[in-house]
Amino acid sequence: MPPDELAAWLRLTLTPGVGNATARRLLAAFGLPQQVFAQSASALRQVVTAAQASALLQEPPGLPAQIETTWQWLMQPGEEAGGPQDAAVTRSIVTLGDENYPPSLLATEDPPLLLYLMGRCDWLQATGWPAALAIVGSRNPTPQGQINARQFAQALAGQMAVVSGLALGIDGAAHEGALQGAQPERLATIAVIGTGADRVYPARHRDLAHRIARQGLLVSEYPLGTPPAAANFPKRNRIISGLSLGALVVEAALQSGSLITARLAAEQGKEVFAIPGSIHGTQSRGCHALIRQGAKLVETAQDILEELRLPASRPAPAAPATPAPSTAPTVSAPPPAGGPHASLLTALGADPASLDALQARTGWPTPQLQAALLELELAGQVGRLPGGLFQRLGAA
Structure with missing residues (x-):
């Protein structure tokens, strides 16, 4: 993307009082951002309010610094934020008007104007956006919930990318499982984050984020330098569901943010899946509520592949290969019937x-x-x- 085009897109996203919906109206009326900013105040007022037109005619605070930061970030491939150098890891920005913008996200009600990408952008350019499934759930899961998330993700990774939010708990386990099941030169997992693409939150997932960048993608709609803010995380859930064919909720309490992702997926016409759990566990109540509302009850990864009509190139049991020792307890084989316990x-x-x-x-x-x-x-x-x-x- 040429510097002047990048500057215009950044100016549009940073203009106070102009959100995604207003920006899309402006783009529909005038074309690319450069054309938007070439309009007179009277022309702008035909599309937006007088206050918004006035804001569009002024340079947003901090715009030059943001342009410079973003350009430098794009020009430094091979070095992850705070991590080791890796020439395979590159950066890119796709805009709403870009042919590489994810088609499934473009079809949603509120597609972001910009997506900041870091990771295997070369695979994305070679094959396009992959079929994907969102796997979400509690930040405080049971041990079994973490194992289920990791094992389902590992089994599904042979056929589709796993999309989640890099949060603690189920999100992290899903990313780990997808990385274990990664196939050569295919995006294993996509982490949609609620900060700028140059930051990792939570900090304890820094190593995980670097591994995702080497075999998948980190995706953000927020400008570089954006810190973690509570409002950003529910908002990014629409991207998680928008990039996916459906959403699997592994564990969730009744007030869980994961149910927001499930609701958004349903509103986008996507499939919603849920794993049932104990009737005594609070972390199962959200899944049970989804099932009562029509979500598909699943027991194995094969259930999901069949519902989505995707072929299984390899067995997809509920409990595939050995889990990663770094994030969840190792599960030993059950003892023989005559074992001491x-x-x-x-x-x-x-x-x-x-x-x-x-x-x-x-x-x-x-x-x-x-x-x-x-x-x-x-x-x-x-x-x-x-x-x-x-x-x-x-x-x-």
């Missing part, structure tokens, strides 16, 4: 249970029960939940 795992079942409940089911003395639970926890077969509850991990 087989009866305890049977007593635990699929739902979270308290120590008192397990003691009543097994009849074991408290010290013996606590020791056995600790061994299973260290082996990655049992997770400890808030409130003194325990949950079996993996297949029950």
Whole structure:
């Protein structure tokens, strides 16, 4: 993109009082941003309010510095923000009028004017925007929820990109699983972030963001330097759903922001999927509510591929290969039927249970029960939940 064209697009996005909807009206009326800013005040007032027309005729505060920062960012391929150099990682900006703008997002009610991209832009240019599924959920998931997100993403990555929001919990697990299932020269995962593309939030996902850039894309609609702000994250959910064929909600409380993504997906005519959970778990209530409202209940990744009519080039079970040790507990194979703690795992079942409940089911003395639970926890077969509850991990 030539510098003068970039400057005009940035000016349009930074003009106070001119949001996406107003900017789209201006573009429809006058053409590219350069033509918008060539108009007289009277011509502008035919399309926007007098206050907006006045703002358009003035240079936004800080525009020259933002133009310089953005141009320098574009001209520095191969170096991730705060991370190691990698020549494969490049940067790009696609505009609403660009032929490389994602078609599925363009068809939504509120497409962003600009998308800042960092990652494997070369793969994107070679193959176009891939078929994708949004995987979202709680920032405070159960251990089983994290495993489910990672395993579904890993199984689906052979057929489609996984889109999520780089948040803690389910988002991070979904990105990790997609990276594990990555295929050569195909975007494994797309992280839609709520900050400028030159920032990583939360900070603990810095390494994950760098790995995503090497095998996928980081996407933002916000100008460089934009810090994390609470209002940005619900707003970016429309991009997560807009880039996807559908949305899978892994775990969500009734007031979860993930339900916003599911609602937006439904409004965009996309499929909504949900994984059922324990009737006793608060993190399952959002998924159960979605299912009651018509979301598709899924138990395996194959359920999603069949619903979306995508072929499976390899088996897509609910629990594929070994999870990444960096972000979630390792799940060991279940012990043989005659193993020392087989009866305890049977007593635990699929739902979270308290120590008192397990003691009543097994009849074991408290010290013996606590020791056995600790061994299973260290082996990655049992997770400890808030409130003194325990949950079996993996297949029950």
